[in-house]
Amino acid sequence: MSLHELDSRQVNEADFRAVMGSVCGPVAVVTAMEGDAARGTTVSAFCSLSLRPPLVMVALDLSSRLLAHIRRSQRCGVNILGSHQVDLARAFATKADEKFAGVAWRSAQGVPRLDGAAGWLACDLDALVPCGDHAIVVGAVTDAHSADAEPLAYVRQSFGVLAPPA
Numbered sequence: 001m002s003l004h005e006l007d008s009r010q011v012n013e014a015d016f017r018a019v020m021g022s023v024c025g026p027v028a029v030v031t032a033m034e035g036d037a038a039r040g041t042t043v044s045a046f047c048s049l050s051l052r053p054p055l056v057m058v059a060l061d062l063s064s065r066l067l068a069h070i071r072r073s074q075r076c077g078v079n080i081l082g083s084h085q086v087d088l089a090r091a092f093a094t095k096a097d098e099k100f101a102g103v104a105w106r107s108a109q110g111v112p113r114l115d116g117a118a119g120w121l122a123c124d125l126d127a128l129v130p131c132g133d134h135a136i137v138v139g140a141v142t143d144a145h146s147a148d149a150e151p152l153a154y155v156r157q158s159f160g161v162l163a164p165p166a
Helices: 003-008 013-021 065-073 086-092
Strands: 028-034 037-043 046-050 055-061 075-080 105-108 111-114 119-131 134-146 153-155 158-160
Touching: 028 055, 028 065, 028 086, 028 111, 037 055, 037 065, 037 086, 037 111, 055 065, 055 075, 055 119, 065 075, 065 119, 065 134, 075 111, 075 134, 111 119
Parallel strands: none
Antiparallel strands: 028 037, 028 075, 046 055, 055 134, 075 119, 105 111, 119 134, 153 158
């Protein structure tokens, strides 16, 4: 089957959203600097890609202002949110310009690092791959820190915590 044949197939968008909405995903805030200004957005399309070398990938909308900042700076941070950071996840999911107002953070390795995150990665841009209406950002991890916090998860349009089986 050719790629053209695959492109010509259509799935109902509502059906696709319903299926993908039941897939549990991590919640992270991807960050970058624009001069002295910190920028960031909430994502749930984030995962580990490679151990050797350490690579992660995150999907950002092609129209994302953050994507443009990452292209220019060639760096990004990935803040894996903890279960106590639902308000932060919601705040960074908006289109607001001043998402960092009142947020505790610091610059580390040239990217914003949110205080209290369950995990944090600093990355150099390794690749940008356009895919549909998003781009896959591949980050080469240059620094990593974890905290003793339950990670925040997102499923069926709700935030929660994934508990291991008893």
